[in-house]
Amino acid sequence: MAFADRPATPATVRRHNARLVLGQVRDHGPRSRADLARDTGLVKAAISGIVADLIEAGLLAETGPAPAGGRGRPMTLLTLDGGPAVALGVEVNVDYLSAVAVTLGGEIVLRERVAVHSPSPEEARKAIAVIAEGLGRPLLGACVAVPGLVDPDTATVRHAPNLHWREVEVAGWLPGGLACDNDANLAVVAEHRRGAPADSAYLTGTVGIGAGLLVDGRVYRGGSGYAGEIGHMPIAGNDARCGCGRTGCWEAVVGLEALLRRIDPGVTGTYDEKVAALVSRAEAADPATLEALCDHGTWLGRGAAALTNLLNPSALILGGFFADLAPWFLDPLRAELDAHVLAADLAPCELRLSSLGVTAASLGAADLVLNRVFADPL
Amino acid sequence: MAFADRPATPATVRRHNARLVLGQVRDHGPRSRADLARDTGLVKAAISGIVADLIEAGLLAETGPAPAGGRGRPMTLLTLDGGPAVALGVEVNVDYLSAVAVTLGGEIVLRERVAVHSPSPEEARKAIAVIAEGLGRPLLGACVAVPGLVDPDTATVRHAPNLHWREVEVAGWLPGGLACDNDANLAVVAEHRRGAPADSAYLTGTVGIGAGLLVDGRVYRGGSGYAGEIGHMPIAGNDARCGCGRTGCWEAVVGLEALLRRIDPGVTGTYDEKVAALVSRAEAADPATLEALCDHGTWLGRGAAALTNLLNPSALILGGFFADLAPWFLDPLRAELDAHVLAADLAPCELRLSSLGVTAASLGAADLVLNRVFADPL
DNA sequence: GACATTAAGTTCATATAGTGAACAAAATAG
DNA sequence: CTATTTTGTTCACTATATGAACTTAATGTC
Numbered sequence: 001m002a003f004a005d006r007p008a009t010p011a012t013v014r015r016h017n018a019r020l021v022l023g024q025v026r027d028h029g030p031r032s033r034a035d036l037a038r039d040t041g042l043v044k045a046a047i048s049g050i051v052a053d054l055i056e057a058g059l060l061a062e063t064g065p066a067p068a069g070g071r072g073r074p075m076t077l078l079t080l081d082g083g084p085a086v087a088l089g090v091e092v093n094v095d096y097l098s099a100v101a102v103t104l105g106g107e108i109v110l111r112e113r114v115a116v117h118s119p120s121p122e123e124a125r126k127a128i129a130v131i132a133e134g135l136g137r138p139l140l141g142a143c144v145a146v147p148g149l150v151d152p153d154t155a156t157v158r159h160a161p162n163l164h165w166r167e168v169e170v171a172g173w174l175p176g177g178l179a180c181d182n183d184a185n186l187a188v189v190a191e192h193r194r195g196a197p198a199d200s201a202y203l204t205g206t207v208g209i210g211a212g213l214l215v216d217g218r219v220y221r222g223g224s225g226y227a228g229e230i231g232h233m234p235i236a237g238n239d240a241r242c243g244c245g246r247t248g249c250w251e252a253v254v255g256l257e258a259l260l261r262r263i264d265p266g267v268t269g270t271y272d273e274k275v276a277a278l279v280s281r282a283e284a285a286d287p288a289t290l291e292a293l294c295d296h297g298t299w300l301g302r303g304a305a306a307l308t309n310l311l312n313p314s315a316l317i318l319g320g321f322f323a324d325l326a327p328w329f330l331d332p333l334r335a336e337l338d339a340h341v342l343a344a345d346l347a348p349c350e351l352r353l354s355s356l357g358v359t360a361a362s363l364g365a366a367d368l369v370l371n372r373v374f375a376d377p378l
Numbered sequence: 379m380a381f382a383d384r385p386a387t388p389a390t391v392r393r394h395n396a397r398l399v400l401g402q403v404r405d406h407g408p409r410s411r412a413d414l415a416r417d418t419g420l421v422k423a424a425i426s427g428i429v430a431d432l433i434e435a436g437l438l439a440e441t442g443p444a445p446a447g448g449r450g451r452p453m454t455l456l457t458l459d460g461g462p463a464v465a466l467g468v469e470v471n472v473d474y475l476s477a478v479a480v481t482l483g484g485e486i487v488l489r490e491r492v493a494v495h496s497p498s499p500e501e502a503r504k505a506i507a508v509i510a511e512g513l514g515r516p517l518l519g520a521c522v523a524v525p526g527l528v529d530p531d532t533a534t535v536r537h538a539p540n541l542h543w544r545e546v547e548v549a550g551w552l553p554g555g556l557a558c559d560n561d562a563n564l565a566v567v568a569e570h571r572r573g574a575p576a577d578s579a580y581l582t583g584t585v586g587i588g589a590g591l592l593v594d595g596r597v598y599r600g601g602s603g604y605a606g607e608i609g610h611m612p613i614a615g616n617d618a619r620c621g622c623g624r625t626g627c628w629e630a631v632v633g634l635e636a637l638l639r640r641i642d643p644g645v646t647g648t649y650d651e652k653v654a655a656l657v658s659r660a661e662a663a664d665p666a667t668l669e670a671l672c673d674h675g676t677w678l679g680r681g682a683a684a685l686t687n688l689l690n691p692s693a694l695i696l697g698g699f700f701a702d703l704a705p706w707f708l709d710p711l712r713a714e715l716d717a718h719v720l721a722a723d724l725a726p727c728e729l730r731l732s733s734l735g736v737t738a739a740s741l742g743a744a745d746l747v748l749n750r751v752f753a754d755p756l
Numbered sequence: 757g758a759c760a761t762t763a764a765g766t767t768c769a770t771a772t773a774g775t776g777a778a779c780a781a782a783a784t785a786g
Numbered sequence: 787c788t789a790t791t792t793t794g795t796t797c798a799c800t801a802t803a804t805g806a807a808c809t810t811a812a813t814g815t816c
Contacts, residue, residue, distance in 0.1 A: 005401075007420045008394040009774055010801040016386040017803085023383075034764055042385045044765065046803055065811090072763025073811040199601040211688065215593055222690025223577040224725035233684040234718040235613045246718060306611040306684055310589065312600025340612040340624060347602035387803055388773040395774085412793055422794065424774050443782085450792025451782040 014050070017042060018377050021050050022059060025080055026106075026374060030063065032075030051078060058083060059104065059377055080105040087373075088132060088142035089366030091183060091358075092116075092124045094162050094207060095270040098359060099131050102366040104373065110135065111359065115270075121157075121168045132174055141369035143179035144170060145186040145361035147206060151225060155180040158225075162207045179368060184228055185219045186364030187319055188212030190356055193367045197314035201307055202354070203230070205320035207271060208243075209251045211307065231255065235303055250303040254296060256321055262292045275321045282328045290328060297329030301336025308341045308349050319354035326353050392428070393756055395420060399428050400437060400755050403458055404484075408441065410453030429456060436461060437482065437755055458483040465751075466510060466520035467744030469561060469736075470494075470502045472540050472585060473648040476737060477509050480744040482751065488513065489737065493648075499535075499546045510552055519747035521557035522548060523564045523739035525584060529603060533558040536603075540585045557746060562606055563597045564742030565697055566590030568734055571745045575692035579685055580732070581608070583698035585649060586621075587629045589685065609633065613681055628681040632674060634699055640670045653699045660706045668706060675707025679714025686719045686727050697732040704731050 020040050025031055028039070033051055037044045054060040061081035068074040082104030090099045095117055101110035112131065116123065124144075132139065148160025155171035155178060170180045188202035189212075196202075198217040204210045209231030213220040221227050231251030232244060242249035243257070252258055260267050260274060267277045281289040304316060318326055326333075334351065338344045354360055398418050403409055406417070411429055415422045432438040439459035446452040460482030468477045473495055479488035490509060494501065502522075510517065526538025533549035533556060548558045566580035567590075576595035582588045587609030591598040599605050609629030610622060620627035621635070630636055638645055638652060645655045659667040682694055696704055704711075712729065716722045732738055 005398060007398060007418055007424075007774085008391040010388060010391065010772090010803090011774095012394075013386040013388065013391055013773085013802055016390075020383060020385060032764070037765095040385055043804055045767080045805080046385075048766065049802085068812055070763085071761070071813045073765075073809095075764060197601060213688075215598060220593060220689075223575060223692030223727070224690060224721070226690035226721040226725055227688065229687045229690070229720045232687045232718070232720040233613075234680055235611075235684060244720065248718065302612055306613060307688060309607045309610045310591075310605065310685060310688060311598075312602060312604035312607070314601030340610065340626065342607045342610040342622065343602070343604040347604055349601070385803085388771080388801090389803095391773055391802090410793075415794095421775055423776080423796080426795065427773090446783055448792085449784045449790070451794075453793060 014053070015376060015378055017046065018050050018054060019375060021047065022054060022080075022374055022377050025060065025078060030077040030079045032066075032077055034075060036078075053378055057378055059373070082140060082373075083138075085138040085140045086110075086135065087140045087366040087369035088135070089145070089186075089362040089364065089369065090128050090131065090142070091145040091186075091361040091365065092119060092163065093147055093183070093271075094118050095272070096358065097124065097127055098362045099128075100359060100362045100366050101135055101137070102363075102370065104140065104370065106370075109137075113358070118163060121165055121170075125173045128173060128178070139174070139176050140373055141176065141179065142174050143181065143186070143365035143368045144173075145181060145183040145365045147183045147204075147208065147210070149225060150180050150182045152179065152181045152221075179365075181219075181365070181368060182210070182212070182228070183361040184210040184212030184319075185221070186212070186362075186368060187354070187356070187360035188214045188317065188364070189219065189367050189371070190360050190364035191317050191354060192217065193364075194356070196317060196352070197350070199311075199313050200315040200317055201311060201313040202317040202319055202360075203304070203322060205254075205256065205318070205322035207256065209255055213311070213313075230303065230307060233303060233306060235306060236299070250299075253299045254303065259292065259296055262295075263289050271321075275324050278321070279324055282325060293325060293328040294332050296325075297332035298336050300329065301333040302340065304333065305337050305340035308337065309343075312343060312347065313349055315350040315352055317352050317354055319356075319360055323353045323357065392431070393754060395424065396428050396432060396755050397753060399425065400432060400458075400752055403438065403456060404752060408455040408457045410444075410455055412453060414456075431756055435756055437751070460518060460751075461516075463516040463518045464488075464513065465518045465744040465747035466513070467523070467564075467740040467742065467747065468506050468509065468520070469523040469564075469739040469743065470497060470541065471525055471561070471649075472496050473650070474736065475502065475505055476740045477506075478737060478740045478744050479513055479515070480741075480748065482518065482748065484748075487515075491736070496541060499543055503551045506551060506556070517552070517554050518751055519554065519557065520552050521559065521564070521743035521746045522551075523559060523561040523743045525561045525582075525586065525588070527603060528558050528560045530557065530559045530599075557743075559597075559743070559746060560588070560590070560606070561739040562588040562590035562697075563599070564590070564740075564746060565732070565734070565738035566592045566695065566742070567597060567745050567749070568738050568742035569695050569732060570595065571742075572734070574695060574730070575728070577689075577691050578693040578695055579689060579691040580695040580697055580738075581682070581700060583632075583634065583696070583700035585634065587633055591689070591691075608681065608685060611681060611684060613684060614677070628677075631677045632681065637670065637674055640673075641667050649699075653702050656699070657702055660703065671703060671706040672710050674703075675710030676714050678707065679711040680718065682711065683715050683718035686715065687721075690721060690725065691727060693728040693730055695730050695732055697734075697738055701731045701735065 033047045037047045060078045063077045065074045086101040097116050098113040149158040157168040184204045200214045202212040211228040211230040232249045234248040236253040240252035242252035411425045415425045438456045441455045443452045464479040476491040527536040535546040562582045578592045580590040589606040589608040610627045612626040614631045618630035620630035
C-alpha cells in the first residue's frame with residue numbers, strides 16, 4: 001500500500017478502474033465491452049472510455065466483430081495485446097541460469113536454460129544481456145530471481161551465499177532496468193498466477209531451504225526482508241550441524257546435502273546430477289534410499305507443521321528437489337502434518353507439488369514484470 | 379482488500395481522502411485546515427470540504443480560534459470529537475472479564491475487571507450487557523476478545539477450548555451489534571496502536587500460548603483463520619505431552635502449566651494467583667525457580683527463533699505471564715535468539731514486553747471498533 | 757422483403773471530486 | 787494606520803462515473 005497515504009484524485013479512480021477492466025480480460029480471456037460492464041459493475045459508458053485508454057496505451061486490441069452468437073448486434077472482443085513486447089524473467093542459480101520471455105497475453109515465447117558454474121555478477125550480467133538482445137523484441141521489463149537476500153526496492157542483491165554475491169546492484173544491468181527478487185518469493189508468485197491460493201507457502205528445496213510466503217496475494221517479506229528463512233528454524237536436535245555454522249537448523253536434516261550424506265556420501269556433481277542420482281535410486285527401490293526418504297518426509301513434515309501452525313496457509317507447495325522426490329516421502333510427510341497441525345482436521349492445508357519445476361522462479365520473475373504492468377496500466 | 383475488485387467512483391475518492399484527513403488528526407493531534415493541506419498534499423479547498431463532511435458526520439469539531447502563534451490569521455484547530463459515544467472493548471477469559479471504554483479521541487473512560495469462573499456464553503452475554511448499560515453513553519460499537527478460534531466476519535466463536543465454548547454467535551448480544559476476535563490478534567492491534575511496528579508478533583502467555591501476527595499493519599489470519607497457533611509447533615522433544623493430546627508441542631514446555639509443574643506442582647488457584655506465586659518465588663531468588671525460569675527462557679527463545687526466521691517481524695512482543703516473568707528469563711531468551719536467528723546480527727528483532735498487561739486484548743477490541751470508524755468515516 | 761426485436765456500443769446532460777488562482781478574513785509588525 | 791502574513795473560502799475548470807437516450811447491427815417473424 002505505497003499509495004495508501006497519498007491523496008486520491010479522479011485520476012486515481014481511472015487507474016483503479018482501468019486495472020479492474022484489464023484484470024477481467026487477463027483472468028477470463030477476451031471480453032466485449034458489454035461483458036466488462038456486467039462483470040465489473042461499471043456502466044457501459046465508463047467501460048468505453050477506459051477501453052479506449054487501454055487501447056491507446058497499447059495493452060488491449062479489438063478483434064474484429066465476433067461471429068454473431070444470437071440476436072442483436074455482435075460484440076467486438078477485446079484481447080490482451082502488448083504487441084511483440086515481452087516480459088523477461090531470469091533465474092540465476094549456482095549451476096544453471098534459466099530464462100523465460102512472456103508476452104502480455106501470457107504466451108511463453110522463450111524458454112532457455114544454460115549451464116553455468118557459480119557465476120560471478122559480471123558473468124551473470126553478460127549472460128542476461130545476451131539473452132535480452134537475442135530476443136529481438138522490445139521489453140516490457142525484466143526481473144532476475146536470485147537465491148538469497150534481496151532488496152527489491154533498489155534491485156540490489158544484499159547477500160546470496162551460494163553464489164558468493166554481496167551487495168550487487170542489478171538495476172542497471174539492462175538499458176530498460178532490471179528488477180530483482182528472491183527465488184522463493186518469485187516461485188510462489190508463479191504458482192499463484194497458475195492457480196495456487198492467495199495464502200500459500202512455497203518450500204524451495206535447492207541448495208538451501210527457503211520459503212516464499214504469499215499473504216493475501218502478495219509476497220510477505222517481513223519487517224526487514226528476511227522472512228522465509230525457514231531452513232534455519234531450530235527444530236532438529238543439537239547434533240545436526242548446519243552449513244550456516246549453527247546447530248539444530250531444519251535445513252541440516254532436510255537439505256539436499258543431509259539427504260545425500262545419509263544415502264550415499266559419494267555422490268558428487270551438479271545439483272541436477274545429485275537429484276537425478278537420488279531419483280534413480282528411489283526408482284530402483286533401493287531399501288536404504290527408501291528408508292532415508294521416509295525419514296526425510298517425517299522431518300519435512302515436522303517443519304512444515306511448525307509453519308502451518310503458525311501461518312495456516314491454504315496451500316503448501318513443494319518445489320525444487322522436494323517435488324522430484326515427493327512420491328517417496330509424501331505419505332510420512334502427510335502423517336506428520338496430521339499428527340502435529342492443530343487445525344489438520346478442521347481446515348486441512350492443501351499439499352501440492354510444484355508443476356513448474358526449475359522454471360518456477362524465472363516464470364515468477366516474468367510474472368512480477370507483468371503484474372506491475374497490470375497493476376497500473378495507464 | 380474487500381473493495382479491491384469493486385469499481386471506484388468520485389465518492390471513493392472522497393472516502394479515501396476523508397480517511398487520510400481524519401488519520402492525520404488521530405495520529406498527530408489537533409490540526410488546522412492549513413496543516414492538513416500541507417501534511418496530506420491536498421489543496422486547502424479540498425480540505426475545507428472534507429472537514430465540513432467530517433464535522434457533519436460528528437467526528438471532528440472546531441476548537442474556537444487558537445491563541446495566535448505569530449503573524450497572520452490565527453488557525454482554528456480541529457480535534458477528534460465523537461461526543462460522549464465510546465467504543466467498548468471486552469475480554470472474556472477463564473477467570474476474569476475485563477472491559478474498557480474509549481472515546482473517539484482515545485480517552486479511556488472505563489476500566490473494569492471482574493472475576494468470573496469459566497463463564498458460559500449466557501453469563502458472558504449478561505455481564506457484557508450490564509457493562510454496556512452501565513456506561514450511560516451511546517456506543518460507537520463494541521467488540522469482544524476471546525481466547526480461541528473466531529470467525530470475525532460473522533462474529534462467531536468457533537471454538538474456545540479453555541472456555542468450553544463452541545459455535546457461539548456473539549453478533550446479536552448487544553442492540554448495536556457486537557464484533558469478536560481472537561485475544562492475541564486484538565492484543566497485537568493494541569500494541570501497534572501504541573507504538574509497536576506494523577510487522578509485529580505478539581506472544582500471549584495465558585493458559586495456552588498463541589501468537590497475534592501483524593502484517594503490514596493488519597492482522598494476519600491465514601487461509602482459514604487458524605494462523606498464530608504457535609503453541610502447537612512441534613519443537614519440543616517427543617516426551618513433552620501437551621494438553622491438546624499431541625506430543626512435542628512448544629506449549630508443553632513453555633506453557634504456564636509446564637512451568638508450574640517444574641517449579642512447584644502444588645500451586646493451585648486462578649491464573650492470577652499462579653502467576654503471582656511464581657513472581658514471588660522469583661523475587662525471593664529461589665534457586666530452583668531461577669533455574670527453571672532460565673530454562674524457560676531458552677525454550678521460549680527456541681520457538682521465538684523459529685517464528686523469527688520464518689516471519690522476520692520487526693518486533694516480538696511478550697504478553698501475558700511472559701511479561702510478568704521476563705526479568706528472570708530475558709537473558710537466556712536473547713541468547714537463544716542470537717544463536718538461532720539467521721538475521722540476528724543484520725536485522726535484529728526488537729524484543730519488547732507488553733506494557734498493557736491484562737488490558738491488552740480489551741484495549742485492542744476497543745481499537746478495532748475505532749479503527750473501523752477511522753477506516754471509513756463517512 | 758419489411759419490420760419488430762434484441763443486444764452492443766456511443767453520446768450527452770448531470771453530479772461529484774480535486775486543482776489552482778483569486779479573494780476575504782484576521783492577526784502581528786513597524 | 788498600513789503593510790505583511792497566514793488562514794480559510796469562493797469560483798472557474800477539468801476529470802470521472804452515472805443514467806438515459808440514441809445509434810448500430812445483427813436475427814426473427816409475418
